[in-house]
Amino acid sequence: MKLINARQVWTEAQHESNASISAVAIDRAESAPVKTGGRIGKRDAQFPAMGSEKGEEAGRFSVPGQRISISETRRTSAGKSTARAAHLATIGKVLRAIDTLPFQEQQFGHYLYHPCMTLAHVLNAEKLIWSCVDFSTLTEAKEAKVHCLVTMALQSYKVEAHDGAQWGPARIAEGMLKLYGVHIEPKVWDRDWKEAWNFLRDAIEEVDIRVQQPVWQVIHAEKEEVAA
Template identity: 25%
Template structure:
């Protein structure tokens, strides 16, 4: 495990390597379940990985549930539906708290706008280097994606007035939660490097 960035460390501390893909598929096929074995992982590099991963996992474990869910949504190697729902709820709640009053119909559509922004934000920051371009930067592309994925149709007329501010706000909320999730991990990395 390398301590290059908080994003990469979050991913790597939760990643469990298999000795071979064939062994995994064989276990899954024969037993119908995964079985953890330790006999092939008695190398010094594995012990170092586990020690470093433990320090990062402690930092992650101390986070509030919603922030931890957002971090796992962004950087965990596996994403389950419950974690995704918790992360979406955290961002949606934050967006609502920072938004002016709105109708129930608009709030219902806003939930899907937030989910769409989160998918965009995750794509842009995956890999730990935040190097990907926004795949749905144009309003037309984003509206088509929302319609295709969720069946939510948003009008193109007055896009900037009706939805542009909410999209920007959702990105800001994602950035705020991202910082809150990553700062304790970055602090743990700093302490590990200092102690080494």
């Protein structure tokens, strides 16, 4: 595995941990050596028990025979096996590092970087961010809309985390209407919603940096080990 950054490593570790047995079997089948017809011949095989009553020749048969080199009995070469073992060891360290995080922070990280995001990831990420902010000074009606805005802020940040552009007011308003049936006016974004949006985004970024730390520690340790 290339250790580029915590985001990339988090995603690749989840890919590996979710690989199915059938996928592994397919991979091994595709990489197995192909036996060519030119190497298959006929050989005599003798079964004495079958020829005891009808003579020795009755127990002799011609059967397909094939020479197989020792290299063909290996699923992978020694070098590839060593590399694979090192790869899996690194994956294990990453997964253990993620497990050291509090549950909701794990779920938040999975929301951003897991290749198979689930509803549980979404709900826990939203709950975590809402617990990190305080909008108690807002009116009840506006606070309810800001609560819906958390989902949009998380989705926008996820796009940014994967090298996309942050959502603008029109995209946010469209998402709010489609997902919650809640209308906000893009024309008054700067006046009514920009401050709350920036506050949410800063909170999300802060949590993101925090949940990446255990993975970064693994990356730095692995690179130091290679350099030693």
